[in-house]
Amino acid sequence: MTANEIRQSFFDFFKEKQHTIVPSASLMPQSPGLLFTNAGMNQFVPYFLGTDKAPYDPARAADTQKCIRAGGKHNDLEDVGYDSYHHTMFEMLGNWSFGDYFKEQAIQWSWDLVVERWGFPADRLYATVYMPSEGDPGHFDQEAYDIWAKLFEGAGLDPKRQIVNGNVKDNFWMMGETGPCGPCSELHVDLTPEGDTDGKLVNMDSDLCIEIWNLVFIQYNAEADGSFRDLPARHVDTGMGFERACSIMQGTKNFTDFSQKPTNYATDVFQPIFRKLEQLSGKTYQDIYPESVDADKSQISPEMKEAIAFRVIADHIRTLSFSLADGILLGNTGRNYVLRRILRRAVRYGRTLGFTGETTFLPELVDTLVDQMGGIFPELVERRKAVKENLQREEASFNETLDRGLAMFESEVGNYQQVVGGEFAFKLYDTFGFPIDLTQLLCAERGLKVDMSKFEELMEQQRELGRQARTQALVRAADIATDAVTEFVGFEQDEVVTKVLEVHPQDDSLLVITDKTPFYVEMGGQLGDQGEMRCNGVIWPVASVQQLGLSRAHALPLEADVAVGDEVTLSLETMRRRRIEAHHTATHLLHWALHEEVSEDAAQQGSLVTRTRLRFDFNSGALTQDQIDAIELKVNDCIEAGDPVSWIEVPHEEVKGRKDIQQFFGDKYGELVRVVQIGGEEQSLDGYSMELCGGTHVRNTKEVGFFKIRSEGAIASGIRRIEAVCGEAAYSWLRKESEKNKVEEEELRSKLGTINQQLEELDQATVRYPDFPRIMVSLLMEGTFRQKNRVLKKSVEHMQGLRDVVIEAGKKLKKAQSGAAAKMADAALADVLLSDGPIVESFAGPANLLQELMNGLKKKQFAGAAFLIVDDGEKLHLGAFCGEDAKAKGLMAGKLIQELAPLAGGKGGGRPDQARGAAPERDQLDALKSAAEDKL
Incomplete structure (x- = not known):
C-alpha cells in the first residue's frame, strides 16, 4: 500500500x-x-x-x-x-x-x-x-x-x-x-x-x-x-x-x-522529495546510514554525508512548510527561533549537495510536498504561496551571512586542536546568526568539540544586557546612571523653557537631561518625538529622546555647546507630532470599530504609530471586504462628526475590570492610569471609545482627517494585521494609488491592443471592452467620505473588469499561439525525424515552440536522443530529450541540460527523459550545437 x-x-x-x-x-x-x-x-x-x-x-x-x-x-x-x-x-x-x-x-x-x-x-x-x-x-x-x-x-x-x-x-x-x-x-x-x-x-x-x-x-x-x-x-x-x-x-x-x-x-512519504532534490542538485540519493547516530562525523564518507543531507533537507522542509502553513513564522524567540534554526540547518546541509547560495532551493520543494500531502492537509494548499515566500526570504537572507560565516570559520578553525573556543562560537552566533548546533556540526565534521561552558557564559551575559534594556534605544546609554527626574509636559505643550540637569557625552552624540520636556519617548507603539533645543542663541537638532530611569535624555550633536545649569528652550517638530497624534487617535477609533463590526473579542496584539501610517495587530479570523468597508465608514463617520478627544488620570482600581475600557497589561499598570476617551463628556468616563493609554492624541476627531485602510492580512495563526493611513498621509497614498491606476490602465489598454492585434492576425478575433473615465485626484479631495469611498470602489471594480478582459484575451491568444506552435513543430519534426540518429537542431520561433517540439518527439515515441534550441530573438530556449534507446546508453536529459546550458551562460534541469533550460548568450548558438553533437 x-x-x-x-x-x-x-x-x-x-x-x-x-x-x-x-x-x-x-x-x-x-x-x-x-x-x-x-x-x-x-x-x-x-x-x-x-x-x-x-x-x-x-x-x-x-x-x-x-x-x-x-x-x-x-x-x-x-x-x-x-x-x-x-x-x-x-x-x-x-x-x-x-x-x-x-x-x-x-x-x-x-x-x-x-x-x-x-x-x-x-x-x-x-x-x-x-x-x-x-x-x-x-x-x-x-x-x-x-x-x-x-x-x-x-x-x-x-x-x-x-x-x-x-x-x-x-x-x-x-x-x-x-x-x-x-x-x-x-x-x-x-x-x-x-x-x-x-x-x-x-x-x-x-x-x-x-x-x-x-x-x-x-x-x-x-x-x-x-x-x-x-x-x-x-x-x-x-x-x-x-x-x-x-x-x-x-x-x-x-x-x-x-x-x-x-x-x-x-517510503513514498520521503521519496518524492528526494526525486525533486535529485533533479535540483544533480546528485543521487543512496539509502545508507552511519553505524550509529553518535558516529564520529569527521570520519563519515562523502557519500554518507550526501545521504544524510538528503534526509535532513527532506525532513526539515516538511517541518518548515507545515509550520508556516499553520501561521508559525520564523523569528528570534521561542518556537519561531527553533524554526529559524531548522531552516539554517537545512541550508547548511544544502551546501553538501552543491547548492551554492546563489539561488534558493527550499521553495522549489514546496510544490512537491503540497502535491503529495495537500489532500489530507488542505492548509498546505491554501498557504502554498505564503510558505514559498517565507522560505525564499529566510533562505536568501541566511545565504548572505552563511558565506561570510563559513569563510570566518575556515580561516580560524585551524587555530584549534581539540576544543574550539566558546568565544569564537559565540562570535559566529552573534555576528553571523549561526545556531550553536550548526557550529557544533561544522566542528564535529573535523573531529572537534566546542567549549559550551564558555559559550553559555557569554550567552547569559547577552541575556542580562537584554533584560537591562527592555526598550529599544536609538543611542547607547547603558553606562549612564542618574537620579535626575524629568517632568513630561508634552500632553499640553509643544515648547517649554527648562534647565539642563546633566550632560553625558557618548560615542556619537551628546545626551542632555532636563528638568522638563515636551518630547514623547517611544513607547506603547508610538514613535518618539524629534525637534530642537535652543541654547545661548544657537539651535541644535534633537534627533531622538530616551528614558533613563525617571529622566529623559535628548540626543544632540556631539559638538553641541550645552552645559549643566543652562536655561534652554525645547521645541517639538510640531507637524510630525500632529501627524503621529492623528494616527494614534485613528488607532483607537479602529479598535472600537473592530469591536462594533467584527467581534468584541478582537483584542489588540500589537501596534505601531508613525507620522505616515498606523499598524494594528489583533486576534481574529480573516475579515471580509464588507467588514473592512464597514470599519472604514464607521471611523470616517466619527471623524466627520468632530467628537471630542479627552483624557483623565484615575486610580487603576476604579477602572479595573470595566469591560467598556480597553486594558491590555493587567498588573503592569501603576496605581494611577490614564484613560483616553473619544466622545462623551470630559472627566466622565462615558465615551464610546475608552482605552488605558499613555500616548498623545488630537483634541477633536476632525483633526484626524480622511481614514483609509491600505491592507488587511494574516501575520500568524489567528492574528491579523491592518495597516492604515489618515490625514495628509491618506491623501498622499490615494494620489499615488490613483497615478498607479492611471499607469496600469494605460498598460492594460496597450497590452489589450497588442493582444487584439495578434489575435486578428491569427484568427481575426476581436475583443471589446468598456471604457471608463480616468479618476482624478480632485474627485477624491472633494465631497463626503461616502462619496470618496464609492469613487474608489468603482475605480477598483473598473480596474478589475479591465484586468479580467485582458486575462481572457490573453488566454485566447495563448491558445491560438499554441496551435500555431504545434503546427510549426509538426512541420519541423517531419524533416528532422527522417533519420534514426541523434538530433541536434535549432529553430527560430516563439518560446512555446520548444515544448511543442518536445511533445511531438514523445507522441512519435522517439527512442533516440535530441537536443533542440529555439531562438525567440531574446534568448535561447534549450530542450533535451532521451528516449529508451538513449537512456539505455547512459544518456540523461537533465544532465545534458546541466552540462550544455552554461556554455551560453544559461542553466536548467529536469528528468532523465525530458529537461529544459534557457541561455541569454544567443551568439553562442553554433558553439552550443557543436558541443551537443559531441555529447550525443
Missing part, C-alpha cells in the same frame, strides 16, 4: 468502529507550556480533564496529528538524518475514547487492524504491559495482559514470549505531577532477518525492534498528596507512528522480505 492508502485504511477501519474522523490540530499548541503540538492528545486535553464535553456521538474519534519534536523536552533534531526513523515533524495516527470504550475494545481493535487487516506477522509482534516496581503508582495491568494473552494464544503463540513487562518510564503515562494518568500498552515489531529475538530488543533503543503503537489507558487521577484514585470516566488515548508503519509495510515488501532493515526514508 502507498502511504496515502495506509492512512486512509486507518481512517476507514475506525470509521467502521463508529469513530468521528477529525482533522489534525494546528502545530501552534493550545497549551502555553509547549513549543509545538507534539502529540496526538494535545487537542483533546479538555475532554480528558472534564472541562469540556467531547462533541462526538458516540464519544470516540480518530485522526492523524501533525507533531513536531524539535525543542524543549522532546527534541529529536540531532538524530535526524543519521538514523532511519527520527524526525522533527511526523504524523501520529490515533484513536480516542472519551469515557466510552476501554481496554478490551482498544486492544482488540489494534490487533484487528495490524494483524487481521494489514497482515503484520503475529509472531514478530511484542506487546508491553505495565509492571510497577516498589513505590511506583498503580498495580500490574493484569487486565491488559489477559486480553493480549488471549489474542496471542488464538494465533498459536506463547503469551509468555510475546508479552513483555514494562516499567514506569516506558509503560505509565502522566499528564503532569497531578491529573489524569494511567498504564500504557505498546506494540513493538521485531525487524531482524530471522525474527527470533524473543523480545530481548524491546525498549532497548534498537532500530531492529520498533515501537509502532502505544495504547494509553487513562483510568487514574494523580492527587497532590501522591495518591492515585480511580477516575469516574475512563479514556483511551492511542498513538501510532505513521511513518514507521509505512516503513515496515513497504520496507518488507508487505512482510515477505526482512533481509533489509526498513527505513522511513525509503
Whole structure:
C-alpha cells in the first residue's frame, strides 16, 4: 500500500468502529507550556480533564496529528538524518475514547487492524504491559495482559514470549505531577532477518525492534498528596507512528522480505522529495546510514554525508512548510527561533549537495510536498504561496551571512586542536546568526568539540544586557546612571523653557537631561518625538529622546555647546507630532470599530504609530471586504462628526475590570492610569471609545482627517494585521494609488491592443471592452467620505473588469499561439525525424515552440536522443530529450541540460527523459550545437 492508502485504511477501519474522523490540530499548541503540538492528545486535553464535553456521538474519534519534536523536552533534531526513523515533524495516527470504550475494545481493535487487516506477522509482534516496581503508582495491568494473552494464544503463540513487562518510564503515562494518568500498552515489531529475538530488543533503543503503537489507558487521577484514585470516566488515548508503519509495510515488501532493515526514508512519504532534490542538485540519493547516530562525523564518507543531507533537507522542509502553513513564522524567540534554526540547518546541509547560495532551493520543494500531502492537509494548499515566500526570504537572507560565516570559520578553525573556543562560537552566533548546533556540526565534521561552558557564559551575559534594556534605544546609554527626574509636559505643550540637569557625552552624540520636556519617548507603539533645543542663541537638532530611569535624555550633536545649569528652550517638530497624534487617535477609533463590526473579542496584539501610517495587530479570523468597508465608514463617520478627544488620570482600581475600557497589561499598570476617551463628556468616563493609554492624541476627531485602510492580512495563526493611513498621509497614498491606476490602465489598454492585434492576425478575433473615465485626484479631495469611498470602489471594480478582459484575451491568444506552435513543430519534426540518429537542431520561433517540439518527439515515441534550441530573438530556449534507446546508453536529459546550458551562460534541469533550460548568450548558438553533437 502507498502511504496515502495506509492512512486512509486507518481512517476507514475506525470509521467502521463508529469513530468521528477529525482533522489534525494546528502545530501552534493550545497549551502555553509547549513549543509545538507534539502529540496526538494535545487537542483533546479538555475532554480528558472534564472541562469540556467531547462533541462526538458516540464519544470516540480518530485522526492523524501533525507533531513536531524539535525543542524543549522532546527534541529529536540531532538524530535526524543519521538514523532511519527520527524526525522533527511526523504524523501520529490515533484513536480516542472519551469515557466510552476501554481496554478490551482498544486492544482488540489494534490487533484487528495490524494483524487481521494489514497482515503484520503475529509472531514478530511484542506487546508491553505495565509492571510497577516498589513505590511506583498503580498495580500490574493484569487486565491488559489477559486480553493480549488471549489474542496471542488464538494465533498459536506463547503469551509468555510475546508479552513483555514494562516499567514506569516506558509503560505509565502522566499528564503532569497531578491529573489524569494511567498504564500504557505498546506494540513493538521485531525487524531482524530471522525474527527470533524473543523480545530481548524491546525498549532497548534498537532500530531492529520498533515501537509502532502505544495504547494509553487513562483510568487514574494523580492527587497532590501522591495518591492515585480511580477516575469516574475512563479514556483511551492511542498513538501510532505513521511513518514507521509505512516503513515496515513497504520496507518488507508487505512482510515477505526482512533481509533489509526498513527505513522511513525509503517510503513514498520521503521519496518524492528526494526525486525533486535529485533533479535540483544533480546528485543521487543512496539509502545508507552511519553505524550509529553518535558516529564520529569527521570520519563519515562523502557519500554518507550526501545521504544524510538528503534526509535532513527532506525532513526539515516538511517541518518548515507545515509550520508556516499553520501561521508559525520564523523569528528570534521561542518556537519561531527553533524554526529559524531548522531552516539554517537545512541550508547548511544544502551546501553538501552543491547548492551554492546563489539561488534558493527550499521553495522549489514546496510544490512537491503540497502535491503529495495537500489532500489530507488542505492548509498546505491554501498557504502554498505564503510558505514559498517565507522560505525564499529566510533562505536568501541566511545565504548572505552563511558565506561570510563559513569563510570566518575556515580561516580560524585551524587555530584549534581539540576544543574550539566558546568565544569564537559565540562570535559566529552573534555576528553571523549561526545556531550553536550548526557550529557544533561544522566542528564535529573535523573531529572537534566546542567549549559550551564558555559559550553559555557569554550567552547569559547577552541575556542580562537584554533584560537591562527592555526598550529599544536609538543611542547607547547603558553606562549612564542618574537620579535626575524629568517632568513630561508634552500632553499640553509643544515648547517649554527648562534647565539642563546633566550632560553625558557618548560615542556619537551628546545626551542632555532636563528638568522638563515636551518630547514623547517611544513607547506603547508610538514613535518618539524629534525637534530642537535652543541654547545661548544657537539651535541644535534633537534627533531622538530616551528614558533613563525617571529622566529623559535628548540626543544632540556631539559638538553641541550645552552645559549643566543652562536655561534652554525645547521645541517639538510640531507637524510630525500632529501627524503621529492623528494616527494614534485613528488607532483607537479602529479598535472600537473592530469591536462594533467584527467581534468584541478582537483584542489588540500589537501596534505601531508613525507620522505616515498606523499598524494594528489583533486576534481574529480573516475579515471580509464588507467588514473592512464597514470599519472604514464607521471611523470616517466619527471623524466627520468632530467628537471630542479627552483624557483623565484615575486610580487603576476604579477602572479595573470595566469591560467598556480597553486594558491590555493587567498588573503592569501603576496605581494611577490614564484613560483616553473619544466622545462623551470630559472627566466622565462615558465615551464610546475608552482605552488605558499613555500616548498623545488630537483634541477633536476632525483633526484626524480622511481614514483609509491600505491592507488587511494574516501575520500568524489567528492574528491579523491592518495597516492604515489618515490625514495628509491618506491623501498622499490615494494620489499615488490613483497615478498607479492611471499607469496600469494605460498598460492594460496597450497590452489589450497588442493582444487584439495578434489575435486578428491569427484568427481575426476581436475583443471589446468598456471604457471608463480616468479618476482624478480632485474627485477624491472633494465631497463626503461616502462619496470618496464609492469613487474608489468603482475605480477598483473598473480596474478589475479591465484586468479580467485582458486575462481572457490573453488566454485566447495563448491558445491560438499554441496551435500555431504545434503546427510549426509538426512541420519541423517531419524533416528532422527522417533519420534514426541523434538530433541536434535549432529553430527560430516563439518560446512555446520548444515544448511543442518536445511533445511531438514523445507522441512519435522517439527512442533516440535530441537536443533542440529555439531562438525567440531574446534568448535561447534549450530542450533535451532521451528516449529508451538513449537512456539505455547512459544518456540523461537533465544532465545534458546541466552540462550544455552554461556554455551560453544559461542553466536548467529536469528528468532523465525530458529537461529544459534557457541561455541569454544567443551568439553562442553554433558553439552550443557543436558541443551537443559531441555529447550525443
